[in-house]
Amino acid sequence: xxxxxxxxxxxxxxxxxxxxxxxxxxxxxxxxxxxxxxxxxxxxxxxxxxxxxxxxxxxxxxxxxxxxxxxxxxxxxxxxxxxxxxxxxxxxxxxxxxxxxxxxxxxxxxxxxxxxxxxxxxxxxxxxxxxxxxxxxxxxxxxxxxxxxxxxxxxxxxxxxxxxxxxxxxxxxxxxxxxxxxxxxxxxxxxxxxxxxxxxxxxxxxxxxxxxxx
Numbered sequence: 373x374x375x376x377x378x379x380x381x382x383x384x385x386x387x388x389x390x391x392x393x394x395x396x397x398x399x400x401x402x403x404x405x406x407x408x409x410x411x412x413x414x415x416x417x418x419x420x421x422x423x424x425x426x427x428x429x430x431x432x433x434x435x436x437x438x439x440x441x442x443x444x445x446x447x448x449x450x451x452x453x454x455x456x457x458x459x460x461x462x463x464x465x466x467x468x469x470x471x472x473x474x475x476x477x478x479x480x481x482x483x484x485x486x487x488x489x490x491x492x493x494x495x496x497x498x499x500x501x502x503x504x505x506x507x508x509x510x511x512x513x514x515x516x517x518x519x520x521x522x523x524x525x526x527x528x529x530x531x532x533x534x535x536x537x538x539x540x541x542x543x544x545x546x547x548x549x550x551x552x553x554x555x556x557x558x559x560x561x562x563x564x565x566x567x568x569x570x571x572x573x574x575x576x577x578x579x580x581x582x583x584x585x586x
Contacts, residue, residue: 411574412529413438413500417445419527419570419581420496425449429494429519431484431512432456432502436464439479443471452489454482484512492521500529504547509555514562520586526564528555532571532578552580559584 417438422428422445433439433453442451451471455461461481471477482488484499484506497516506512516526533546547555552569559567564584571580 410437410441412579413441415572415574415579416498416500416527416529416581417441419583420498420525422446422496423449426496427452427494429453429487429489429497429516431487431497431499431516432505433464433479434460434500434502436460436467436479438498438500439464439468439477440471443468443477446476449476449495451477452494453477453479454484454487455479456481456483483507484515487515487519489519491518492524493519494524495521496525496527498527498529501531503528503530503555510558510562513558513564517563517586522586524586526559526584526586528582530555530580530582532580534578547580552582555582 420428420442422442424445424447426442426446426449428442428446428449428451430438430442430451430453433455436453439451439453453464455464458481461479464479465472468477468479472479480488484502485508497520499516503509503512520526530552531546532552533548556567556569559582564586567582567584569580569582571578573579
């Protein structure tokens with residue numbers, strides 16, 4: 373399943389794609405906008421139920437808000453992340469400088485398609501609003517399944533498309549109920565179990581979280 377859908381054409385499309393792989397001046401602006409609120413990050417971290425010794429992977433960590441929140445809880449564990457944007461790697465590294473210096477956080481440029489970690493390396497994993505920009509949802513979820521330990525938990529956060537979104541509406545980059553159902557099916561097909569969904573209104577936007585276990 374290819375998670376990427378058609379979005380606004382021309383300059384608008386170029387701007388909204390910055391949220392998938394920020395670069396240049398527009399990338400810095402995208403990072404600033406993403407760091408304006410951490411309410412959805414806090415909800416995902418709560419759903420992950422991060423414990424002191426957990427080893428947690430975030431795919432597409434953006435400006436590093438969730439990384440910082442997870443590191444506050446996994447005080448004797450590890451928080452690792454991959455993001456395809458060098459701009460985001462630098463922003464997140466600045467935000468998490470102290471934890472990186474303590475060896476509790478490591479951030480790398482990279483994509484979900486080829487995670488640079490061995491099998492069963494993490495106890496938990498998450499992806500906040502990055503799934504839409506993965507080259508292949510199926511391949512990415514299979515990779516996350518590979519690097520999770522048995523009974524490991526994954527949480528995916530998806531922004532829901534508002535009703536009546538038009539051709540030039542940025543919410544075309546967001547998810548419909550049908551697309552959420554497809555992600556649930558794909559999780560099962562690559563080996564995840566106990567798949568469940570949660571939904572919450574955050575800052576006037578509907579967020580769906582999909583939870584599953586390896």
